[in-house]
Amino acid sequence: MVKTIAATQLGMIGCTTQHTTTTAELPIEGELPSLDGAIAWLNSQPLTVDELRGKVVLINFCTYTCINWLRQLPYVRAWAEKYQDQGLVVIGVHTPEFEFEKITNNVRRALADMRIAYPIAMDNDYAVWRAFGNHYWPALYFVDRQGRIRHHQFGEGDYERSERVIQQLLSESGANPVSQDVVEVDAHGVEAAADWNSLKSPENYLGYERTEHFASSGAVINKPRSYTVPAQLRRNQWALSGDWTIGRQAIVLNQSGGRIAYRFHARDLHLVMGPAEQGTSVRFRVFIDGQPAIATRGLDINDQGEGTVTEQRLYQLIRQPQPISDRQFEIEFLDAGVEAFAFTFG
Structure with missing residues (x-):
């Protein structure tokens, strides 16, 4: 499931079912846009596109009360830990749905509760969201070492495919050796997959x-x-x-x-x-x-x-x-x- 802020007929946010197409090739979908629109960073100093060049980057759009993102989170957290020493940088872009999600202390508390240690960009003004042309919570954008977006995933699911993309981009970047195993997640509570x-x-x-x-x-x-x-x-x-x-x-x-x-x-x-x-x-x-x-x-x-x-x-x-x-x-x-x-x- 994916929560969207795309222009539906009523101009509302809602949930729809969406699946990505699984292909062997990774086309170039665009360039990594600027992250300068973030009003603050948590768990990190501000990161720039220039600093990230040479790294494989996973951008994850989120907002901390979104159940769809919460159910995706165990995988993103596991990938961040598994591949950090091979050059993967995971960045969460926290674009708030509700006004209280703009409060830095609320987000900081949520990150601690959810054991999130990777960088989080506070996107209260939707500047980074607009720069990506994004419409979804959660959304994943996979960026190669040259700063090119090579794949995306909107909504929950397709976790093995997403991890294979990470492995492919790391291999292209020269990381060696890159594990071909995929993470096994034992999610509990709100993070457990829906029935x-x-x-x-x-x-x-x-x-x-x-x-x-x-x-x-x-x-x-x-x-x-x-x-x-x-x-x-x-x-x-x-x-x-x-x-x-x-x-x-x-x-x-x-x-x-x-x-x-x-x-x-x-x-x-x-x-x-x-x-x-x-x-x-x-x-x-x-x-x-x-x-x-x-x-x-x-x-x-x-x-x-x-x-x-x-x-x-x-x-x-x-x-x-x-x-x-x-x-x-x-x-x-x-x-x-x-x-x-x-x-x-x-």
């Missing part, structure tokens, strides 16, 4: 700009309002109960006791959320089909089906065992002040 066979719920945003299938009646924007959950939700519909304000990117809970309900079909359910005010926390309880989510709990839920929102990030709330069927998810917030941005599934 594609049972995934029938697409990503959905909660702010009015891009949301779909909102089932509570009488929605108003940018103003507090009390909502109720309908008696029945259809698959991929969502609804609110309690006093909420629906904003452009997110919904904000004004009084404790509010709930979000979502009818979904997937192994995993994640919610991008955080406290509306830095330094605060919001307690919550999670239910599946009206019962505490204990047997189906995700990483961010304890054995009582409860958790706490402490920072702005993606929270894994549900990981259910087989068989997968339509389920009704509900999250009840015991404190006011939560800000919720998007649901993703896996």
Whole structure:
């Protein structure tokens, strides 16, 4: 899966399935553009195109709450470690989707949590994104030692093909010997591959700009309002109960006791959320089909089906065992002040 900011018919960001074509040849797709548009660098001093010439470079466009990138990350991290002594330079270009992803301390914390040691360019103004003509999270661009882009990969998947491209470019550069084995990744938590066979719920945003299938009646924007959950939700519909304000990117809970309900079909359910005010926390309880989510709990839920929102990030709330069927998810917030941005599934 790939998240795109390409101009769809509605001008929205969404997920589509996309596969690259596997060929034996690596054509020249263009030159490595400037990285000067980055506003800051983490894990490194600023890097320039001239400094990188003579190296094989892997550029990875990312944003830290993107589930598609999180599931790709174990491979990128493994390649960076495996091939660093043979001349591979991995650079993450962090182009934020949400406003809170522009905050350097948020990104720095996420990098530490995700064990990312390679350089990260903070692309808050989308300058590097535009220089590449990029439209996707995640995106990989493979650059040879002469500074030429020789291959790209948009979205998750094709990991063996990507590693073979790295090996080929390193061999062309004179690195010797280049391992012909491919990494084996044992990914856990949010980094684990999606259960594609049972995934029938697409990503959905909660702010009015891009949301779909909102089932509570009488929605108003940018103003507090009390909502109720309908008696029945259809698959991929969502609804609110309690006093909420629906904003452009997110919904904000004004009084404790509010709930979000979502009818979904997937192994995993994640919610991008955080406290509306830095330094605060919001307690919550999670239910599946009206019962505490204990047997189906995700990483961010304890054995009582409860958790706490402490920072702005993606929270894994549900990981259910087989068989997968339509389920009704509900999250009840015991404190006011939560800000919720998007649901993703896996």
